[in-house]
Amino acid sequence: MSTPEPDLALFEAAGGQAGIETVVRAFYARVFDDLMIGYLFRRVDRERLILVETEFAARALGATSVRYTGRPLREAHAAHRIQGGQFDRRSTLLRETLLACGVSEPVRAAWLAHTEALRALITADGPSICQAADDP
Numbered sequence: 001m002s003t004p005e006p007d008l009a010l011f012e013a014a015g016g017q018a019g020i021e022t023v024v025r026a027f028y029a030r031v032f033d034d035l036m037i038g039y040l041f042r043r044v045d046r047e048r049l050i051l052v053e054t055e056f057a058a059r060a061l062g063a064t065s066v067r068y069t070g071r072p073l074r075e076a077h078a079a080h081r082i083q084g085g086q087f088d089r090r091s092t093l094l095r096e097t098l099l100a101c102g103v104s105e106p107v108r109a110a111w112l113a114h115t116e117a118l119r120a121l122i123t124a125d126g127p128s129i130c131q132a133a134d135d136p
């Protein structure tokens, strides 16, 4: 039988649902103000987004008792035509927020890896590739 214990430990290390909500709130403060992706959120209900994203992240960190009440991710993002570089920008803001909130390394790594694994549901683009002008 598989055990959910290691993942549940991550949820607890993140401060449970209240700790995760604090991070998600700080994250969306950055996202909504961001020059590159903030415009996408102009008509979005911020409080509802914080609520469902907190549920989503709690489950990603192992909280089996939390239910995600939002829409499937592919459906929620389909109308926005999100580019690979915009996906990367969101990940950068998430990384910066996790650090600023003092979240422990194992939680940061798991949260960011989970996000990266979902890329194909959010954007049709791959990760952006930076090539130096003098590359062969």
Ligand code: HEM
Residues within 6 Å of the ligand: 037, 040, 041, 044, 049, 052, 053, 056, 069, 070, 071, 072, 073, 076, 077, 080, 082, 086, 087, 088, 090, 114, 115, 116, 118, 119, 122
């Ligand atoms: C794996 C990465 C991502 C996760 C886990 C995620 C998570 C979520 C969740 C849970 C929602 C709420 C769904 C609902 O409305 O029921 C949402 C909505 C939204 N997300 Fe994301 N998201 C991701 C990537 C992105 C990216 C890269 C962007 C843009 C740069 C983005 C822009 C939006 C917008 C604009 C909405 C509101 C959709 C609407 O109401 O029309 N998301 N996201």
